[in-house]
Amino acid sequence: MVFRIYCGALITDGQRYAHRALLVDKGRIVAWEPYEPDALARIEPPDVDARDYIALPGMIDLHIHGGFGRDMMEGTPEAVQAVAQRLARHGVTAFLATPLTAPWGAIRNCMRAARTVREHGSEGARVLGCHLEGPFINPKRAGAQPPEYIRPPSVRELETELGDLMSELRIVTLAPELEGGLELTRHLTGQGIIVSIGHSDATYEQTLQAIENGARHATHTFNAMRPFQHRDPGLAGAVMLRDELTAEIIWDNVHTHPATAQLLVKAKGVERVICVSDGTTGVGMPNGYTFELWGHRAVVQNNAARMVETGGLAGSTIAMDACLKHCAETLGLEVASLLCAANPARALGYGDELGTLRPGACADILLWNPRAQQIEYTYIDGVLQLCESETAGDSISVANNLNSPEGGP
Numbered sequence: 567m568v569f570r571i572y573c574g575a576l577i578t579d580g581q582r583y584a585h586r587a588l589l590v591d592k593g594r595i596v597a598w599e600p601y602e603p604d605a606l607a608r609i610e611p612p613d614v615d616a617r618d619y620i621a622l623p624g625m626i627d628l629h630i631h632g633g634f635g636r637d638m639m640e641g642t643p644e645a646v647q648a649v650a651q652r653l654a655r656h657g658v659t660a661f662l663a664t665p666l667t668a669p670w671g672a673i674r675n676c677m678r679a680a681r682t683v684r685e686h687g688s689e690g691a692r693v694l695g696c697h698l699e700g701p702f703i704n705p706k707r708a709g710a711q712p713p714e715y716i717r718p719p720s721v722r723e724l725e726t727e728l729g730d731l732m733s734e735l736r737i738v739t740l741a742p743e744l745e746g747g748l749e750l751t752r753h754l755t756g757q758g759i760i761v762s763i764g765h766s767d768a769t770y771e772q773t774l775q776a777i778e779n780g781a782r783h784a785t786h787t788f789n790a791m792r793p794f795q796h797r798d799p800g801l802a803g804a805v806m807l808r809d810e811l812t813a814e815i816i817w818d819n820v821h822t823h824p825a826t827a828q829l830l831v832k833a834k835g836v837e838r839v840i841c842v843s844d845g846t847t848g849v850g851m852p853n854g855y856t857f858e859l860w861g862h863r864a865v866v867q868n869n870a871a872r873m874v875e876t877g878g879l880a881g882s883t884i885a886m887d888a889c890l891k892h893c894a895e896t897l898g899l900e901v902a903s904l905l906c907a908a909n910p911a912r913a914l915g916y917g918d919e920l921g922t923l924r925p926g927a928c929a930d931i932l933l934w935n936p937r938a939q940q941i942e943y944t945y946i947d948g949v950l951q952l953c954e955s956e957t958a959g960d961s962i963s964v965a966n967n968l969n970s971p972e973g974g975p
């Protein structure tokens with residue numbers, strides 16, 4: 567079906583364009599057409615009147631474990647599917663399922679489930695593969711990863727345990743300073759898998775060695791990593807300084823102070839920082855909601871998940887729409903969209919297809935309401951997803967309005 571979305575403005579690739587209609591055909595954006603807002607006659611379905619909205623490219627979450635009461639470590643396609651569906655309503659149109667440090671059997675189940683949903687297609691955000699966070703991490707920087715399942719880096723062990731599931735890996739978070747860490751970094755890089763340095767106590771010098779061996783990414787910068795100090799710049803200093811590394815940031819204003827996030831963008835430039843949610847089962851759940859992380863209880867408290875035993879942070883309780891909003895508050899929507907859409911797409915090699923509204927890209931489109939400062943509609947492959955506005959009541963009736971004779975949002 568060919569249709570047009572008449573947007574008040576569209577933002578893509580760091581630029582804003584006023585009064586454009588996005589022409590969508592067979593799930594792709596095929597053209598932009600400028601229009602005169604005053605000269606426009608009535609907009610009839612299937613065209614969409616989004617003149618009060620700003621179109622943004624769909625967001626891509628490279629680091630997410632679950633949400634909305636579901637954990638992808640449940641290891642069933644149904645759990646992955648449930649998360650994918652809810653994510654779409656928060657403006658996430660693609661993601662990497664992220665198994666964490668756990669028994670290999672559980673990691674395999676999670677990856678197998680993600681593969682099933684990826685192959686059959688999800689009714690919601692696309693699964694692009696897996697980000698394996700652990701088990702080859704430094705116990706000193708374990709954060710909320712269960713220490714009992716941490717393993718020393720080993721090419722052989724990884725290949726044996728994952729077998730044909732290796733092809734699902736897009737990113738592996740590991741600590742390169744551990745014995746065997748550099749060898750594993752070279753091996754994964756050689757297979758086209760992105761090595762992300764994280765849960766790591768690497769010094770500045772050890773990080774440079776990891777970069778020489780192929781490491782290209784850093785996992786939730788500043789969290790669970792050797793910090794920056796002026797005489798010991800550490801992994802965090804290397805992430806800020808070295809252009810080879812793209813840097814994840816959990817911009818929830820809990821894991822990092824907004825000024826720290828801003829400092830990272832200033833150091834690395836707007837094209838090398840990537841917002842991730844690190845979302846847990848607790849995403850979208852109320853205060854006091856408890857869930858289990860491999861035998862350890864975590865509780866949702868004031869916009870974060872915390873370990874019951876230690877009080878330490880156990881991942882976030884927000885989705886990417888909140889990261890976008892926090893980032894936009896300090897750096898503007900143009901930059902925020904780069905960090906949440908274009909940059910993660912490019913890191914995975916999808917720069918022409920995802921994270922952009924350029925003609926030729928998949929029609930993964932968000933409609934942002936500038937008055938309410940929130941995403942209200944999400945299209946994936948040109949198909950409107952059910953929308954969820956936590957404050958705006960019945961999502962289905964809102965979604966249906968879009969194709970009503972009154973002309974939509």
Ligand SMILES: [Zn+2]
Pocket residue numbers: 629631664666699844881
């Ligand atoms: Zn994580």
